[in-house]
Amino acid sequence: MATKPPILQPGDTVGVVTMGSPLYPDVINQGIQGLQNMGFKVVVGQNAYAETGFLAGTDQQRASDLMAMFYNDNIKMIISSRGGVGVAGILPHLDFDYYIRSHPKIVSGYSDVTILLNCLYQFADLIAFNSLLLFDFTPNKPGYNYDQFFTATSTTTAPRPIENPPGIPLVSRVPGNVTGPLVGGNLTSFIGTLGTQFEIDTTNKILFLEETHAPINTVYRYINHLKLAGKIDDCSGILIGECTNCPTAYQTSYEDLITNVIVPFGKPLMTNITSAHGYYKAAMPIGATVNLDTVNNKLTVMEPTVSTPS
DSSP: OOBOOBOOOTTOEEEEEOOSSOOOHHHHHHHHHHHHHTTOEEEEOTTTTOOBTTBSSOHHHHHHHHHHHHHOTTEEEEEESOOSSOHHHHGGGOOIIIIIHHSOOEEEEOGGGHHHHHHHHHHHOBOEEEOOOGGGSSTTOOHHHHHHHHHHHHOOOOSEEOOOOTTOOOEEEEOOEEEEEEEEEEHHHHHTTTTSTTOOOOTTOEEEEEEESOOHHHHHHHHHHHHHTTHHHHOSEEEEEEEETOOOBTTBOHHHHIIIIIGGGOSOEEEEEOBTTSSSOBOEEETSEEEEETTTTEEEEOSOSSBOOO
């Protein structure tokens, strides 16, 4: 089993970094205020407000901010202000093997940040969380999102179901019952790492995918790329989240793509998971053991995803 980071407790210190694209300072400040209103202390990375074109500083600067949070023993959770692009650029500058592995912390995010989350599991054996970004800690966000986040990071409840909000059903499409580590996240981001040392390992894993702002013919291209790279053949089961603001292309919808392309893979398949770029955001623990039961339409996290002090 992967390493569980220490549990998040009231009054803990959260490190804020910008791992990819820049974000407006007032939005960053609003997120920081949201964390503080919840009782957390906040430490802000040196380059969190940086803006260098479409990146928040150089790859080295963003990586240095992240490593500084791992070096700081007072920091219990690290959260990125946003995703965007560029997270892959920091990966060669991170000390996965020694320092991150030996100083586990909660790391949360989605979008391009999911590249990092899977590398934390793959190279540092650390459970990470496809869950909230900094700008999600702002007013008028759904209570479901916070409930999911804090259940995953501030309790040791297990087994526990991952369920959509009421009225939004999970949809099992190919029957099966498989158990294994959860990997995955944003489809576009993973395509960019294929053929590199940081490409996702799906062997005997349950693969979670979601997308945003991509026309359906582009989503097809990316799914087919994963298939040709062996990532579909290698996985044990598939979880499909939303394709948020993904326009129909050539009279083909996201649902058509699932039916005509993904169902024929024959892997146990569950769809319609509210997550990541959607309004409602399930907390998906990357690296944790989950059970995908598409006979009984259940998705269950089989182990605690954080640890308590011994």
